[in-house]
Amino acid sequence: MRKYKPIELKLSPVPAEFLAETAVCPVCDQNYGVAIGRMGLRLVFQCAKCKVKFHRLARVEQFA
Numbered sequence: 228m229r230k231y232k233p234i235e236l237k238l239s240p241v242p243a244e245f246l247a248e249t250a251v252c253p254v255c256d257q258n259y260g261v262a263i264g265r266m267g268l269r270l271v272f273q274c275a276k277c278k279v280k281f282h283r284l285a286r287v288e289q290f291a
């Protein structure tokens with residue numbers, strides 16, 4: 228039996244300037260992703276339609 232510990236995503240709060248960010252969902256291919264958190268330099272989005280989570284690299288200087 229394989230033991231698999233699910234990796235907890237440690238999300239930082241989305242910087243205010245990214246709260247309105249949207250991204251194209253890779254699953255339903257529509258612009259439904261809304262920023263739900265930040266992981267390092269990546270913004271984590273969740274599709275409002277199919278609930279898929281995905282991330283996108285953000286521009287470094289905007290987190291400075």
Ligand SMILES: [Zn+2]
Nearest residue numbers: 252255274277
């Ligand atoms: Zn989707």
